[in-house]
Amino acid sequence: MKKLLLAVLLCVPTLSLADMVVIAHPSAADISEDEISRLYMGRAGSLMPVNLPDGNPLRDHFEQELLGRSPAQMKAYWSRLVFTGKGRPPVEVATSAEKIDFIAANPNSIGYIPASDVTDQVKVIATIAQ
Amino acid sequence: MVSKIKQLSLGVLLALTATAVHADIRFNGFASIKAGSTLSSSDSLYGYDKEVDFKNESLFALQVQADLADRLSVTAQLMGRGENDFNAEFEWAYLTYELNSQTRINAGRLRTPFYRYSDFMDVGYAYDWARVPNSVYNLDFNNLEGVSLVRFGQLGTVDSTIQLIFGSYNGETNITPAPADVSIDRVAGATWELMQGNFSARLAYLTGKLTMVDQDGELTGLLGLLEQSGFAETAHQIRIEDASSTFMGLALGYDNGSLVLGGEIVRSKVKDTVIPTQNGYYVSAGYRINSYTPFISFESRDNDGKAEIYQTLGSGNPFRPAVEGVVESFTIKRDTWNIGSRYDFHPSAALKVQFSSQKDKVSDQRDQLVTVGVDLVF
Numbered sequence: 001m002k003k004l005l006l007a008v009l010l011c012v013p014t015l016s017l018a019d020m021v022v023i024a025h026p027s028a029a030d031i032s033e034d035e036i037s038r039l040y041m042g043r044a045g046s047l048m049p050v051n052l053p054d055g056n057p058l059r060d061h062f063e064q065e066l067l068g069r070s071p072a073q074m075k076a077y078w079s080r081l082v083f084t085g086k087g088r089p090p091v092e093v094a095t096s097a098e099k100i101d102f103i104a105a106n107p108n109s110i111g112y113i114p115a116s117d118v119t120d121q122v123k124v125i126a127t128i129a130q
Numbered sequence: 131m132v133s134k135i136k137q138l139s140l141g142v143l144l145a146l147t148a149t150a151v152h153a154d155i156r157f158n159g160f161a162s163i164k165a166g167s168t169l170s171s172s173d174s175l176y177g178y179d180k181e182v183d184f185k186n187e188s189l190f191a192l193q194v195q196a197d198l199a200d201r202l203s204v205t206a207q208l209m210g211r212g213e214n215d216f217n218a219e220f221e222w223a224y225l226t227y228e229l230n231s232q233t234r235i236n237a238g239r240l241r242t243p244f245y246r247y248s249d250f251m252d253v254g255y256a257y258d259w260a261r262v263p264n265s266v267y268n269l270d271f272n273n274l275e276g277v278s279l280v281r282f283g284q285l286g287t288v289d290s291t292i293q294l295i296f297g298s299y300n301g302e303t304n305i306t307p308a309p310a311d312v313s314i315d316r317v318a319g320a321t322w323e324l325m326q327g328n329f330s331a332r333l334a335y336l337t338g339k340l341t342m343v344d345q346d347g348e349l350t351g352l353l354g355l356l357e358q359s360g361f362a363e364t365a366h367q368i369r370i371e372d373a374s375s376t377f378m379g380l381a382l383g384y385d386n387g388s389l390v391l392g393g394e395i396v397r398s399k400v401k402d403t404v405i406p407t408q409n410g411y412y413v414s415a416g417y418r419i420n421s422y423t424p425f426i427s428f429e430s431r432d433n434d435g436k437a438e439i440y441q442t443l444g445s446g447n448p449f450r451p452a453v454e455g456v457v458e459s460f461t462i463k464r465d466t467w468n469i470g471s472r473y474d475f476h477p478s479a480a481l482k483v484q485f486s487s488q489k490d491k492v493s494d495q496r497d498q499l500v501t502v503g504v505d506l507v508f
Contacts, residue, residue, distance in 0.1 A: 043289055070387075072421070076256050079253050080250045083160065083193060086280055
């Protein structure tokens with residue numbers, strides 16, 4: 001676990017934090033970081049957030065930066081909702097490329113990806129400030 | 131009403147199996163494996179004694195959730211507790227209908243939302259302690275059959291969650307301390323949770339009609355004798371039958387990612403019965419250092435038996451010792467210190483070590499307990 005954490009920490013700087021963006025269907029409007037945060041915490045909103053798998057460094061980084069929680073804290077947070085009928089975690093796809101395909105096909109969904117992965121299938125609706 | 135609820139539970143299960151072919155079905159689960167031992171052979175606490183015990187607080191749970199079409203889903207949670215020899219029971223079984231993205235209705239067997247951690251008190255992974263503070267979390271009836279409405283919202287920058295719940299409960303508990311059948315009818319309650327940034331607060335208020343009947347008939351027999359002997363008023367002051375009950379809880383929390391503070395205070399009353407006003411609170415502080423979260427907490431419980439019930443009998447009254455025994459069995463005064471740590475050694479598992487020292491101020495006895503355990507979610 002320590003090695004994994006270390007690996008995550010080492011990866012983060014190379015991702016270049018300012019380069020993460022939130023994408024949506026081309027027809028979507030811009031939304032605030034607060035709104036994105038609420039969506040990824042399962043607290044209302046009409047959009048469907050799309051996540052990456054457990055242990056993905058980009059996901060860990062996104063959750064730490066925007067939601068202010070470590071992977072273990074996120075896991076504990078969701079276990080409070082999942083087992084009590086109060087909410088469910090976002091759907092997960094394996095890669096940024098799959099996320100782009102998913103969002104291009106689902107007008108009400110959003111997701112975060114590295115800015116360098118953006119294609120013209122989707123629209124950037126927010127940039128995650130460092 | 132009871133049979134209707136049973137039919138509903140059955141309906142939930144049938145719905146689950148009938149749609150298994152085409153519904154989106156998800157499995158989740160959690161488990162706790164805990165071992166505990168008291169420090170001395172004269173101590174006993176939370177079901178542990180000097181012999182190391184791996185069973186007492188261990189549990190396994192599996193949850194199945196099936197999404198049906200049109201915002202309807204069914205969830206069943208099967209849990210086996212070590213204290214019941216891991217015999218699995220449906221702890222939760224309910225339908226969920228999402229009215230909209232902010233409002234959901236659950237119907238079936240649900241958790242009664244008395245406390246801040248009621249909903250996930252069995253999911254050890256969701257909190258840092260080895261167990262929820264017993265001075266506050268001490269009602270035997272955690273579940274009910276009924277319906278609940280949960281609504282998420284925002285008040286300016288404050289996140290708000292309101293839950294309304296209605297239902298009833300039938301089960302077993304202990305009084306005086308013999309086993310007793312207990313029912314709570316017309317349970318109605320509301321909880322309101324507010325979160326802003328690092329701060330959170332929760333209010334709970336529930337009411338119901340409480341009936342308790344001891345299974346061995348000893349208390350019931352005593353009440354009958356009192357009535358036949360001209361002390362009907364005393365019997366009336368003791369009997370727990372369709373008694374108006376209220377529960378109030380307030381919880382506050384602070385979590386800035388490193389420092390974790392929390393506290394909760396509860397009070398419950400059962401009108402015109404032997405059950406006195408029950409008071410409990412805890413305060414807890416922890417600090418996350420990478421994967422470790424050391425914590426310390428203090429909890430207290432303070433229930434004064436209703437001495438006026440036996441004092442009106444006069445010192446020579448032959449019933450007085452028995453009545454006094456019953457009344458004073460409800461006097462509970464305990465302070466407990468807990469110190470321990472959570473260690474997130476794996477993405478889905480936490481190791482916890484906790485030392486608890488409880489002072490019973492009625493018997494003037496101190497009991498000390500060490501618990502080591504692993505909590506998992508999957």
